[in-house]
Amino acid sequence: MTLPAAFAEELAFRGVPLIAMSRAVGPVPALLAVSALFGVAHLGNPGVTGLAIANVTLAGVFLGLAFFTPGGLWTSTGAHFGWNLTLAGLAAPVSGIPVPMPWLDYAPGSPAWLTGGGFGPEGGVLATVLLAGGSVLAVRHRHRKEARAEWPR
DSSP: OHHHHHHHHHIIIIIHHHHHHHHHHOHHHHHHHHHHHHHHTTTTSTTOOHHHHHHHHHHHHHHHHHHTSTTHHHHHHHHHHHHHHHHHHTTOOBTTBOOOBTTBOOOOOSOHHHHOGGGOGGGSHHHHHHHHHHHHHHHHHHHHHHHHHHSOO
């Protein structure tokens, strides 16, 4: 269930729209605009909060950065799938959508601002830290690859 959903969202947000917008306005404005649309698309999810939308938008930035790596759509789909599968494997809600798992009962801890509450881990500050860190690592990885490509062979 999580792989087709991740692929569909990646195709819809990071596929053609991100490439087309990047050519029109440049990669950074395109990445920010598409990430904001990704956040807005989750406004109707159960248990959504402002922090949850901010984190989903930040996830859009992270996934967009993954998209701009050499693996492209497959890299961003893999990252999205891995995130969703991890949450589902813990029986935690994925973007507010409950994913019941046999023998597991997800119980968000408190405070909700830290753990995400009913929206699931994506709605808490812990996710903010992880997504920001992942974004920094993706940028560093990209710059490292570009720097290696500039070295004479």
